[in-house]
Amino acid sequence: MTVNTQPVTESPDDPRAFGLPLVDAHSLPAELRTLVSRVHDLVDAVANTEVDTDTLAETAATVEGLTDRLNVARRQIGAMVRRELGDGTTMVGTITNIVEGETNPAAPQLFLDRTDEGLRAEVTLNTIYQGPPGLVHGGWIAAMLDQAVGSVSAVETSPGLTANLEIDYRRPTPLFTPLEITSWVERVEGRKVFVAGRIRAHGQVTAEATALMIRVEADG
Numbered sequence: 001m002t003v004n005t006q007p008v009t010e011s012p013d014d015p016r017a018f019g020l021p022l023v024d025a026h027s028l029p030a031e032l033r034t035l036v037s038r039v040h041d042l043v044d045a046v047a048n049t050e051v052d053t054d055t056l057a058e059t060a061a062t063v064e065g066l067t068d069r070l071n072v073a074r075r076q077i078g079a080m081v082r083r084e085l086g087d088g089t090t091m092v093g094t095i096t097n098i099v100e101g102e103t104n105p106a107a108p109q110l111f112l113d114r115t116d117e118g119l120r121a122e123v124t125l126n127t128i129y130q131g132p133p134g135l136v137h138g139g140w141i142a143a144m145l146d147q148a149v150g151s152v153s154a155v156e157t158s159p160g161l162t163a164n165l166e167i168d169y170r171r172p173t174p175l176f177t178p179l180e181i182t183s184w185v186e187r188v189e190g191r192k193v194f195v196a197g198r199i200r201a202h203g204q205v206t207a208e209a210t211a212l213m214i215r216v217e218a219d220g
């Protein structure tokens with residue numbers, strides 16, 4: 001499935017303009033959120049377990065059965081979710097987004113919220129996101145910053161795609177440590193939105209990003 005970067009209606013902020021289904025975050029069942037959280041914990045357990053082979057085989061069979069049970073009804077690829085931010089405005093994203101998707105057990109649930117400067121989130125990562133020992137994977141750092149700058153561009157202007165992303169890794173980014181992620185718009189030139197973001201641990205900058213987002217709306 002591909003998404004046409006040219007919207008088909010005059011409302012490019014609404015994913016339905018791109019033919020994508022949209023649900024409100026608050027309408028997702030609590031049971032689904034609980035399942036996502038349990039499976040997130042399961043992924044961490046699988047990644048780190050040293051149980052015996054009988055237990056491994058038994059668990060694999062159980063999980064296979066559960067997977068078959070869930071696959072009888074699947075969402076459309078590209079399904080979007082709309083979530084309300086602290087200031088009452090809304091933000092949309094794909095519901096399975098790897099960084100913040102509500103239904104994605106692999107996502108660390110990075111919930112960005114609005115500040116006077118742009119967006120901000122706090123997240124603590126476990127070994128699922130490990131690169132070097134005890135540290136966050138560099139590609140994952142880029143993914144989180146891409147999300148943060150993409151979202152701030154979407155919220156402050158309109159949705160777009162990342163054309164260019166540059167990361168400076170200033171210090172190692174630790175696991176099991178609250179990370180503060182911030183992003184803001186630096187300037188807008190027609191469809192081009194120049195954005196920046198930062199990750200801090202213990203108040204110290206560990207990574208910085210600058211990026212160019214291209215808005216996918218028809219007007220410039």
Ligand SMILES: CCCCCCCCCCCCCCCC(=O)SCCNC(=O)CCNC(=O)[C@H](O)C(C)(C)COP(=O)(O)OP(=O)(O)OC[C@H]1O[C@@H](n2cnc3c(N)ncnc32)[C@H](O)[C@@H]1OP(=O)(O)O
Nearest residue numbers: 003018092093146147150151154159161162163164214216
């Ligand atoms: C469909 C959405 C539905 C609703 C959705 C809502 C989602 C809301 C949440 C968002 C949060 C997502 C956060 C994760 C963000 C990703 O993960 S996005 C995924 C990764 N990015 C991609 O896959 C993009 C791939 N690239 C492309 O599709 C195309 O290159 C682009 C970016 C759409 C631009 O193509 P284009 O529209 O044909 O634009 P083009 O005329 O080439 O360039 C426009 C201008 O930008 C400049 N430019 C283009 N590329 C570059 C570059 N790499 N370096 C410097 N300048 C450049 C050009 O020189 C040109 O400048 P001017 O001549 O106007 O001065």
